[in-house]
Amino acid sequence: MIEVSNVSKTYGHKKNAFTALKDINFTIEDGASVAIIGKSGSGKSTLMHAMSGLDRPQTGQVIIDGQNILELKQKDVDKFRAQKIGFIFQSFFLQATETVSDNVSLPLEIAKVSKRARKAKITAALEAVDLSEKARNKAKDLSGGQKQRLVIARAIVNEPQIIFADEPTGNLDSATGEKIEELLFGYNKNNGVTLIIVTHDPDLAAKCDVQIHIRDGQVSSIKGDKAVVKTPKPIQVKKVQ
Amino acid sequence: MxxxxxxxxxxxxxxxxxxxxxxxxxxxxxxxxxxxxxxxxxxxxxxxxxxxxxTNTNPRELYVQPKQEQQGDPSAPKEYSEAPTINYGGGFSLKTFQQKDINAMKELGNVQSVTPVYNVSAKYVTRPGEKKYTVGVEAYLGTVKQEYAAGAGPKGQADGVILTDAYAKALGFASPQKAVGQVVDVVIATPLGETKTYPLTITGVTKKSALSALTGSGGLQVQNDKVADMYKFANTGTPLENSFIAATVLAKDESNVKTLKQQLTDKGFDAQTAEDLMGxxxxxxxxxxxxxxxxxxxxxxxxxxxxxxxxxxxxxxxxxxxxxxxxxxxxxxxxxxxxxxxxxxxxxxxxxxxxxxxxxxxxxxxxxxxxxxxxxxxxxxxxxxxxxxxxxxxxxxxxxxxxxxxxxxxxxxxxxxxxxxx
Known part of the structure; x- marks a missing residue:
């Protein structure tokens, strides 16, 4: 379960202060697929960073498995990300000159998985995204769709609990995009992994169990299966005097 | 990671x-x-x-010189001493050894032998029909390993001589081998102009080697007695007659070289061991x-x-x-x-x-x-x-x-x- 409560994030100081997130509250059940929808600059990426321990909001709590990750020391947050989180970035961030399997190996090496165990996991991950035959190819020699599949393989290789996907189909044509969507949702359903997709694409968002709309750093609406996503308490409006 | x-x-x-x-x-x-x-x-x-x-020094060997006085100010008055000295004029002088100093060294314990250093500059060396060349003459030391182009050391031969291949060539020998057994004339002169000719038989010709660079033994090597005789003749009437610039002292055992050095220093000599030289x-x-x-x-x-x-x-x-x-x-x-x-x-x-x-x-x-x-x-x-x-x-x-x-x-x-x- 992921509990986000009272999360606020401000950039800058005093006069130049910009509030990216304002008192965000919701809970996500394990195994759900959630879309965080919003326009560019709405704060959806900042929310993803806060939920994954990449960023530290000034206030609030992000409780995952009963542990508030915002209270952890830096090295424990790093360990948490290495072991429990999978990332799918919009711009791939693949190591172009490295082989496909070396790219997939990176999260395992960071998580200090032994060499022998790595081999089996890499094979399984590449099989899951149907890239086994390309294992020895350089990443730069892959097509766009193959690259995105490689990114997914890298995200799932260490069997994470939560996968964050930032515009996973943003750089792909619709046919390839659909295949990637199938892959992601299939993995989500079959393995019980929580999938959190950050997107501005309503069609993609509609395929998720729940849609959380973000506008100007605030949750504007939550739609979909109420069983998996809740707001723990009514949004309190404080009067400023 | x-x-x-x-x-x-x-x-x-x-x-x-x-x-x-x-x-x-x-x-x-x-x-x-x-x-x-x-x-x-x-x-x-x-x-x-x-x-x-x-190869040039024996670890048992010490090179001994008289202790020279500090010559800081040449114009300062100096006390006269009976010890033989060479005066260069201008207040500079060099003390030398006398036979009694050599004897004193011999009397020290642990000493096997004391050999004064005889280095003579011959007037020239030549042989019939060839040019005359100036040359230095020194004692042949059996302890020093040398590379021979031909022949060997003089061993027991009293009038034997070793020369370098450069001298052999200059003296007109076609090859080092041809030089062995031939006779060269070494002429020594006194400061008064008297000369004496020493006919010497070549027993060996040395190659140029690592040794020659440091020792400078680019000249002739003859038996100790022979060079002693030349030295005596060449220095007749000079302060060096019956006195020596330096001497080599051979210790009985390598282990007592250090004690011997101390003994020599106590006697007022300046002694250097092979180790000092190496240092x-x-x-x-x-x-x-x-x-x-x-x-x-x-x-x-x-x-x-x-x-x-x-x-x-x-x-x-x-x-x-x-x-x-x-x-x-x-x-x-x-x-x-x-x-x-x-x-x-x-x-x-x-x-x-x-x-x-x-x-x-x-x-x-x-x-x-x-x-x-x-x-x-x-x-x-x-x-x-x-x-x-x-x-x-x-x-x-x-x-x-x-x-x-x-x-x-x-x-x-x-x-x-x-x-x-x-």
Whole structure:
């Protein structure tokens, strides 16, 4: 379960202060697929960073498995990300000159998985995204769709609990995009992994169990299966005097 | 990330920027080359000096001179002493040994023999039908190993003489072999112009060798009694008649050389052991080596900035990669370590290239140098495996130090910022 409560994030100081997130509250059940929808600059990426321990909001709590990750020391947050989180970035961030399997190996090496165990996991991950035959190819020699599949393989290789996907189909044509969507949702359903997709694409968002709309750093609406996503308490409006 | 994986990834990153890695390594390689070569020259020089000293001196032998007075102010009045002295005028003088000094040395315990040093400058050496050449004459020492082009030492032959192949050639012998058994005339003159001719039979012709460079025995070697006789004749009527500039004292045993030196010093003599002589030469070599090492260190210092620069650029180029690794949970310490290990690889490569090239140069250069300096079989450049290891490890450490700043920059990168860079 992921509990986000009272999360606020401000950039800058005093006069130049910009509030990216304002008192965000919701809970996500394990195994759900959630879309965080919003326009560019709405704060959806900042929310993803806060939920994954990449960023530290000034206030609030992000409780995952009963542990508030915002209270952890830096090295424990790093360990948490290495072991429990999978990332799918919009711009791939693949190591172009490295082989496909070396790219997939990176999260395992960071998580200090032994060499022998790595081999089996890499094979399984590449099989899951149907890239086994390309294992020895350089990443730069892959097509766009193959690259995105490689990114997914890298995200799932260490069997994470939560996968964050930032515009996973943003750089792909619709046919390839659909295949990637199938892959992601299939993995989500079959393995019980929580999938959190950050997107501005309503069609993609509609395929998720729940849609959380973000506008100007605030949750504007939550739609979909109420069983998996809740707001723990009514949004309190404080009067400023 | 485990150390093994970090090392592997560091090596891979460097391979992906081959030209840059190689050029940076070459910069450090210049330093490694200079340092390895200076260490090799030092080792070779010491070996060479040790060879010379060991073959020219007997560890049991002490070189003894009269203690000279401080000659700070030549115009200051000096007390007269009965001891024989050579006056050069202008207040400078040199004390010499008398027979009674020699006897005093002989009376010391542990002494096997005392031999005064007789070095004579002959008026000339010649043979019928050939030109006359000036030459120095010294005593033949059986303890000194010499390389003969032909023949051997005079052994028991009282009028035997050894000359160098250069003299054999000058005196018109077609080959060193032809010279052996032939007679040359050595003419000695007194300061008053009296001359005496010593006909001597050639028993051996020496090659030019490592020894001749230091000993300067470019002249003739004859039996001790013969050169003693020449010395006596040549110095008739001079302050050196019956007195000597120096003497060699042979200890009975190697173990009591030190005590003997102390005894001689107590008697008011200036004694040097073979070890003292070697120490002086080694000090000289160390100074030369130090200068070369200084140049090497300077080259390394320059290359440090090269490494810092290269690694900084590498961090900038790989901002996204660093961001990704940190986002995936790589610890700051591990990111820093990755870049430090890359720097260490560069140091290793530079050290290996530089010292490898130095080893190559010494293999190629040794015969050339020995030929040019007429050192015989002596090798002047000795690349020791241990010094290569020390150079490489040292440069790796230096490189890691150089890599600290860029590594810090990498480890401090904010993953969100880094991933935002397109």
């Amino acid at each position: 485990k150390l093994r994986d970090t090392v592997r990834r560091a090596g891979r990153s460097l391979r992906q920027a081959k030209a840059r890695t190689l050029l940076t390594s070459l910069a450090i390689g210049v330093g490694a080359f200079t340092i390895t070569l200076s260490l090799a020259a030092g080792a070779g020089g010491k070996q060479y000096a040790a060879d010379i000293v060991n 002086f030469i080694f000090q000289f070599i160390n100074v030369l080596q130090g200068i070369l090492l200084g140049f090497g260190a300077l080259a390394v210092l320059t290359s440090i900035f090269g490494i810092v620069n290269t690694q900084y650029i590498s961090v900038l180029e790989r901002t996204q990669q660093i961001g990704l690794m940190k986002a995936l949970g790589m610890r700051r310490r591990d990111v820093g370590r990755l870049f430090k290990i890359e720097a260490a690889w560069i140091g290793f490569l530079g050290g290996a290239i530089g010292s490898g090239f130095a080893a190559f140069v010494s293999v190629i250069g040794n015969p050339v140098i020995s030929e040019a300096l007429s050192l015989g079989k002596t090798k002047l450049l000795i690349v020791e495996p241990l010094s290569v290891v020390i150079v490489i490890v040292g440069l790796m450490l230096v490189s890691v130090v150089a890599g600290i700043l860029p590594a810090r920059k990498a480890s401090k990168l904010d993953p969100i910022e880094a991933l935002r860079t397109e």
